[in-house]
Amino acid sequence: MATENKTGNKTGPAALRTPLYDLHVAQGGRMVDFAGYALPVQYGGIIAEHEQARSRAALFDVSHMGQARIVGARAAEALESLVPGDIAGLGAGRMRYTQLTDDNGGIRDDLMVTRLAGDASGDALAIVVNAACKDDDFAYLGAALAGWDCSLEIDESAALLAFQGPEAAAVLEAAIPGADGLAFLQGDCFDWRGVPLWISRSGYTGEDGFEISLPAHHAAALAEALLACDGVAPAGLGARDSLRLEAGLCLYGHDIDLTTTPVEAGLAWSIGKRRRAEGGFPGDGTILDQLRNGPTRRRIGLRLEGRAPAREGAEICNADGAPVGRVTSGGFGPTVGGPVAMGYVAAGHAAPGTPLALTVRGRALPARVACLPFIAPGYRR
Amino acid sequence: MPTTYFSEDHEWIAVDGDTGTVGITDYAQEQLGDVVFVELPEIGRTVIKGDDMAVVESVKAASEVYAPVGGEVVAVNEALEDNPAAVNEDAEGEGWFVRLKLADAAELEDLMDAAAYAAFAESQG
Numbered sequence: 001m002a003t004e005n006k007t008g009n010k011t012g013p014a015a016l017r018t019p020l021y022d023l024h025v026a027q028g029g030r031m032v033d034f035a036g037y038a039l040p041v042q043y044g045g046i047i048a049e050h051e052q053a054r055s056r057a058a059l060f061d062v063s064h065m066g067q068a069r070i071v072g073a074r075a076a077e078a079l080e081s082l083v084p085g086d087i088a089g090l091g092a093g094r095m096r097y098t099q100l101t102d103d104n105g106g107i108r109d110d111l112m113v114t115r116l117a118g119d120a121s122g123d124a125l126a127i128v129v130n131a132a133c134k135d136d137d138f139a140y141l142g143a144a145l146a147g148w149d150c151s152l153e154i155d156e157s158a159a160l161l162a163f164q165g166p167e168a169a170a171v172l173e174a175a176i177p178g179a180d181g182l183a184f185l186q187g188d189c190f191d192w193r194g195v196p197l198w199i200s201r202s203g204y205t206g207e208d209g210f211e212i213s214l215p216a217h218h219a220a221a222l223a224e225a226l227l228a229c230d231g232v233a234p235a236g237l238g239a240r241d242s243l244r245l246e247a248g249l250c251l252y253g254h255d256i257d258l259t260t261t262p263v264e265a266g267l268a269w270s271i272g273k274r275r276r277a278e279g280g281f282p283g284d285g286t287i288l289d290q291l292r293n294g295p296t297r298r299r300i301g302l303r304l305e306g307r308a309p310a311r312e313g314a315e316i317c318n319a320d321g322a323p324v325g326r327v328t329s330g331g332f333g334p335t336v337g338g339p340v341a342m343g344y345v346a347a348g349h350a351a352p353g354t355p356l357a358l359t360v361r362g363r364a365l366p367a368r369v370a371c372l373p374f375i376a377p378g379y380r381r
Numbered sequence: 382m383p384t385t386y387f388s389e390d391h392e393w394i395a396v397d398g399d400t401g402t403v404g405i406t407d408y409a410q411e412q413l414g415d416v417v418f419v420e421l422p423e424i425g426r427t428v429i430k431g432d433d434m435a436v437v438e439s440v441k442a443a444s445e446v447y448a449p450v451g452g453e454v455v456a457v458n459e460a461l462e463d464n465p466a467a468v469n470e471d472a473e474g475e476g477w478f479v480r481l482k483l484a485d486a487a488e489l490e491d492l493m494d495a496a497a498y499a500a501f502a503e504s505q506g
Contacts, residue, residue: 001390001446045414046414046415046439047415047440238440238441307417307465308420309417309418309443332418334440
């Protein structure tokens with residue numbers, strides 16, 4: 001038997017450790033190398049952890065992600081020069097998904113941006129970027145923001161926990177009164193036993209949930225306290241991937257990268273009305289043209305008719321067997337109860353219900369274009 | 382009473398007379414995690430030792446299953462189509478993959494016994 005494991009290889013001695021490393025090992029986590037960090041791919045099993053997040057509450061360690069602040073009087077304006085999202089229109093404590101684009105309209109990375117409450121010295125934005133991109137992102141942002149008299153403050157001393165699932169809100173409210181008062185994509189400061197927390201109502205699972213940023217040396221204590229609550233269990237990278245796939249959320253480096261634009265990727269909803277009118281971000285020519293005239297290819301969801309999954313890289317063919325695209329993420333959807341995938345196809349094949357075939361080990365597996373997300377999201381709006 | 386042999390690729394084969402039942406080891410299923418799909422060969426196919434004979438898909442990855450010895454596929458475990466999780470629950474029993482009519486019993490000599498395989502799996506970490 002030989003396994004190709006895209007989730008990560010066994011950890012080498014060089015792998016970085018998050019503040020929760022010892023807790024993962026103590027909880028029986030199977031540690032793998034992900035973006036240079038030793039992280040648990042699973043504890044007991046991916047399907048059980050996936051169901052935990054869909055039905056109760058699951059705790060994920062996402063401390064490998066890059067956390068930073070952009071500080072300066074013109075912080076929003078400065079970031080808007082690099083992303084197509086409406087940052088200036090964000091109210092204090094409000095959070096938004098956007099992308100760092102390049103001059104071709106490709107995606108350098110995707111990120112969450114939160115406007116912190118400004119003070120007399122000006123504006124401040126908090127950003128969270130992908131682990132695999134963070135060094136490049138921070139170098140790029142640092143250089144670009146200097147021209148706007150803004151500084152990038154990288155926060156390497158903060159851990160980040162994702163607490164996801166329909167029971168997460170009640171558990172968190174009991175531990176940290178007021179947390180359940182947050183609206184979807186809203187964040188605020190909280191105090192837990194004297195530890196300052198930044199909590200936002202956000203996540204990457206398609207469920208209601210929270211992300212909690214806190215000083216690294218307090219992260220294990222908070223994680224242990226949450227895990228001790230009824231209905232809470234830890235979940236690893238495997239479940240994080242299957243959850244986000246069912247939720248139709250893009251994974252950078254797979255579903256989106258420098259060769260895909262936000263419009264092709266179906267992320268046009270994240271481009272604000274004012275930004276569409278004004279442009280002023282890298283690749284705006286291409287992106288605004290695609291918004292007006294439609295892209296030549298689109299990201300789609302795919303439901304396979306059989307039980308065999310199609311993985312990243314599988315060719316997508318039309319009903320006549322001619323290639324029309326490629327799978328960018330694929331696997332088994334535990335909540336769907338069958339194989340699901342996402343990929344790009346020529347725009348004429350993107351309508352929901354279109355019959356297509358995915359080539360797996362030389363065989364054509366029948367599939368149909370499906371609406372994304374594959375599951376009904378549990379976001380508490 | 383069949384005799385069970387093990388390969389370095391984490392297959393087992395339980396040999397009874399001139400046929401052997403093949404599956405993946407308990408260690409292998411543990412490494413794979415939740416099995417969600419198994420692709421089995423056609424009955425009647427002839428395989429040589431080391432051929433890709435079947436595919437086992439977990440939530441996160443697809444893995445090839447190799448023929449530990451050569452032979453003809455005389456039966457496949459069709460129950461895995463509807464219940465691939467049997468590979469997790471009972472890898473070295475109900476979760477078997479194929480039954481082979483052995484081409485050359487001498488090929489079994491290259492395989493390990495249970496004790497040698499246990500030590501080998503241990504060394505894989």
